[in-house]
Amino acid sequence: xxxxxxxxxxxxxxxxxxxxxxxxxxxxxxxxxxxxxxxxxxxxxxxxxxxxxxxxxxxxxxxxxxxxxxxxxxxxxxxxxxxxxxxxxxxxxxxxxxxxxxxxxxxxxxxxxxxxxxxxxxxxxxxxxxxxxxxxxxxxxxxxxxxxxxxxxxxxxxxxxxxxxxxxxxxxxxxxxxxxxxxxxxxxxxxxxxxxxxxxxxxxxxxxxxxxxxxxxxxxxxxxxxxxxxxxxxxxxxxxxxxxxxxxxxxxxxxxxxxxxxxxxxxxxxxxxxxxxxxxxxxxxxxxxxxxxxxxxxxxxxxxxxxxxxxxxxxxxxxxxxxxxxxxxxxxxxxxxxxxxxxxxxxxxxxxxxxxxxxxxxxxxxxxxxxxxxxxxxxxxxxxxxx
Amino acid sequence: xxxxxxxxxxxxxxxxxxxxxxxxxxxxxxxxxxxxxxxxxxxxxxxxxxxxxxxxxxxxxxxxxxxxxxxxxxxxxxxxxxxxxxxxxxxxxxxxxxxxxxxxxxxxxxxxxxxxxxxxxxxxxxxxxxxxxxxxxxxxxxxxxxxxxxxxxxxxxxxxxxxxxxxxxxxxxxxxxxxxxxxxxxxxxxxxxxxxxxxxxxxxxxxxxxxxxxxxxxxxxxxxxxxxxxxxxxxxxxxxxxxxxxxxxxxxxxxxxxxxxxxxxxxxxxxxxxxxxxxxxxxxxxxxxxxxxxxxxxxxxxxxxxxxxxxxxxxxxxxxxxxxxxxxxxxxxxxxxxxxxxxxxxxxxxxxxxxxxxxxxxxxxxxxxxxxxxxxxxxxxxxxxxx
Numbered sequence: 001x002x003x004x005x006x007x008x009x010x011x012x013x014x015x016x017x018x019x020x021x022x023x024x025x026x027x028x029x030x031x032x033x034x035x036x037x038x039x040x041x042x043x044x045x046x047x048x049x050x051x052x053x054x055x056x057x058x059x060x061x062x063x064x065x066x067x068x069x070x071x072x073x074x075x076x077x078x079x080x081x082x083x084x085x086x087x088x089x090x091x092x093x094x095x096x097x098x099x100x101x102x103x104x105x106x107x108x109x110x111x112x113x114x115x116x117x118x119x120x121x122x123x124x125x126x127x128x129x130x131x132x133x134x135x136x137x138x139x140x141x142x143x144x145x146x147x148x149x150x151x152x153x154x155x156x157x158x159x160x161x162x163x164x165x166x167x168x169x170x171x172x173x174x175x176x177x178x179x180x181x182x183x184x185x186x187x188x189x190x191x192x193x194x195x196x197x198x199x200x201x202x203x204x205x206x207x208x209x210x211x212x213x214x215x216x217x218x219x220x221x222x223x224x225x226x227x228x229x230x231x232x233x234x235x236x237x238x239x240x241x242x243x244x245x246x247x248x249x250x251x252x253x254x255x256x257x258x259x260x261x262x263x264x265x266x267x268x269x270x271x272x273x274x275x276x277x278x279x280x281x282x283x284x285x286x287x288x289x290x291x292x293x294x295x296x297x298x299x300x301x302x303x304x305x306x307x308x309x310x311x312x313x314x315x316x317x318x319x320x321x322x323x324x325x326x327x328x329x330x331x332x333x334x335x336x337x338x339x340x341x342x343x344x345x346x347x348x349x350x351x352x353x354x355x356x357x358x359x360x361x362x363x364x365x366x367x368x369x370x371x372x373x374x375x376x377x378x379x380x381x382x383x384x385x386x387x
Numbered sequence: 388x389x390x391x392x393x394x395x396x397x398x399x400x401x402x403x404x405x406x407x408x409x410x411x412x413x414x415x416x417x418x419x420x421x422x423x424x425x426x427x428x429x430x431x432x433x434x435x436x437x438x439x440x441x442x443x444x445x446x447x448x449x450x451x452x453x454x455x456x457x458x459x460x461x462x463x464x465x466x467x468x469x470x471x472x473x474x475x476x477x478x479x480x481x482x483x484x485x486x487x488x489x490x491x492x493x494x495x496x497x498x499x500x501x502x503x504x505x506x507x508x509x510x511x512x513x514x515x516x517x518x519x520x521x522x523x524x525x526x527x528x529x530x531x532x533x534x535x536x537x538x539x540x541x542x543x544x545x546x547x548x549x550x551x552x553x554x555x556x557x558x559x560x561x562x563x564x565x566x567x568x569x570x571x572x573x574x575x576x577x578x579x580x581x582x583x584x585x586x587x588x589x590x591x592x593x594x595x596x597x598x599x600x601x602x603x604x605x606x607x608x609x610x611x612x613x614x615x616x617x618x619x620x621x622x623x624x625x626x627x628x629x630x631x632x633x634x635x636x637x638x639x640x641x642x643x644x645x646x647x648x649x650x651x652x653x654x655x656x657x658x659x660x661x662x663x664x665x666x667x668x669x670x671x672x673x674x675x676x677x678x679x680x681x682x683x684x685x686x687x688x689x690x691x692x693x694x695x696x697x698x699x700x701x702x703x704x705x706x707x708x709x710x711x712x713x714x715x716x717x718x719x720x721x722x723x724x725x726x727x728x729x730x731x732x733x734x735x736x737x738x739x740x741x742x743x744x745x746x747x748x749x750x751x752x753x754x755x756x757x758x759x760x761x762x763x764x765x766x767x768x769x770x771x772x773x774x
Contacts, residue, residue, distance in 0.1 A: 028575075028576070029576070030576050030578070030594075034606070034607055038606060039606055039609075040594065040606065040607060040609065041593070041594040041609070042576050042577075042594040042596075043594075058594075059593070059594050059596070059701060060592035060593050060594060060600075060698075060701050061701070062592040062698075062700075062701065063591070063592040063593055063594070063609060067606040067609070095489070097488065097489040097490040097493065098488055098489075098490045099488050100488060100489055100575075101484065101485055101486050101487060101488055101489070101575050102482070102484040102485075102487055102488070102489055102492050102506075103484040103485045103506070103508070103575075104575060105489050106484065119489075119490070121490070164562060164563065164565070165563060167562065168559050168562035168563045169559075171558065171559070171562060171568075172555050172556075172558070172559040172562075175551060175554065175555040175558060176551065176552060176555045178551070178604055178614075180580065180603070180604050180605065180607065180608035181558075181580035181581060181608070181611075182578055182579070182580040182608060184578075188415075188487075188488050188490075188491060189415070189416070189417050189429050190429075191417070191569055191571075192569070193567065193568035193569040194568060204450070205447035205449040205450040206428070206446070206447050206450055207417075207427065207428040207429040207430075207445075207446050207447060207450070209429075209446070213447070216567070217565055217567050217631075217632075218567065218631075218632045218633060219421070219425060219426055219427065219454040219633075220421055220427060220567065220632055220633025220634075220712070221567035221568070221569060221630075221633060222426075222427065222428070222450060222454070224568075227565075243608075244604075244605075245604075245605040245607055246605060246606075246607025246608060247607075311447075311449075313449075314446060314447050314448070314449065325607070
């Protein structure tokens, strides 16, 4: 990241604030602060619609100054000084209502009297969704790292190992090549550890807003790998997020020790057809909801409508999600998502099916929206790997 | 967990709601919902001050019914039905203002007209801080698991490996014995991946609300292990959270390949003295702030006041923190924490020093508050392991 790029990000935000009649934004989420300054230290970022941003740092000021790429980085002031520093009475100030807790809002309302707060969630998320060429290079690096470990899976996947053993092998290798581990998610009440390893016929119901959840290890962490042993001739779905330098890439591949059930193979073939149709449709101006509906229609036409994107009866209504600094960025290829796609948005496309008693199957790759359709970042053969 | 224990937890909450003049609590944080129901599926929990709680599930209803230990578990209703179901106009309804985002509050304010919302953060956190004997058994199990991996560190710690390699070895082994990976933190803008491996003289400034942060792998994840190689005669601080069945144990041990610098050894000895003084003081009725002040005074008396609990100038003002389903539970042994300790609270005590140019050093064990002082859960020798 460079000061020039950070400056451009700030200017784009300022233009949107001015358009929306806001005098400033007060950003409190670490990931948003990182995007607009280059540091995620514990701090608050004030961006006036006109003028220079200021980063107020609780901890660590030393590190924020070393990492930050804006000029005005200073210690978090007293409440009294805060009001003198941040705008004036009558200002309309943007805050990301999706993520800022009530207690934070209440405190800032008290120390910044006379300001009204307005929601800038969609402005911030939309700006962040369009990646610069530098960000796409970061994502390309994350993709190369993640692909390199997926490529090795056949060397350590064995009959009889438990899902959690396979997950541990993947996580260990990812970590050693620089995976940062923590997968940031924005949606309230979502959380993810690393990824999913789900095998066999016991694909599970779950809270996770994805197609496949996994049993997990307990009701406290009811997602991802379980203690179930991986058996011959059963599908093994490996879905991991690769986090390098903060940038998240998401991909899924299927493995089987032996032969895949023909019904699963057929569903897999349909997932590849859907992926290709979605990829072609990922051009600027396309509508995420229409792409999802096309994908769902293809699943329906293949007789797999009830199995598309989740357990029958609890299916998710999407086929792709933005990735970047968070796993659940904009845009969505989902029911109800009407914003036109923009060039430079990055989307994990994951058509998947769950066939109760047989297993979870599908594909996932991460693509950049371009004039020519999705440009793929995750360069590894899609085929089911038979061992 | 049993239905009886869940029933008792609900009754304790109901008593506190009644005392506070609230007609109900509406709990939205997954970890709170898990504590009061046994499931963390995506849902909202309504607990009236009198009568039966109801869990409204967005996803997965099937799994929430399988896991949940209360009677009334049903699909999340329409907005109109919600208002008929959850109390009435004029009700004062508790919500955890520390963690619930503004957008959630705004939505519930709209669909539940006429209710006012009040903060139940401290009620919920205080109830959760006192562990039942069943919970202490869970924590004991987590401690045994975590200790078993710390015990193995000398078998895989080698000169020249990078901090991240050592972290990967610890994480891999923890995962294979059932570590759930995801370390829940409650505080806004805190986050942690697994733990910290920090070696040598480069202990770092950082956002993390602890004594030691670590450089991490990038400014996006500025904490924990870095790419620095572990060298002879340098302190290696290994601080990990063990998460099993949702319950978190926290411990730290020191390793050195060769000999420890005498100044560091002396600081380490002081950390053991402080730990023992804190342990003795951990009786019901003791005040967290006073325990912290005693610890800080001991550090000061040893000439290490500027090094206690962080980089000089950016020190944390605590010496212990509650653990349980979150890493940052109540009580705190910290400046400003005036609530008396209660029997059954579980606290990670971590007197540590950072000596610039030499490194981070200290100890951490997790204790239960009892009439006889802290009862230790993490049973492994405290001594610096010299290899």
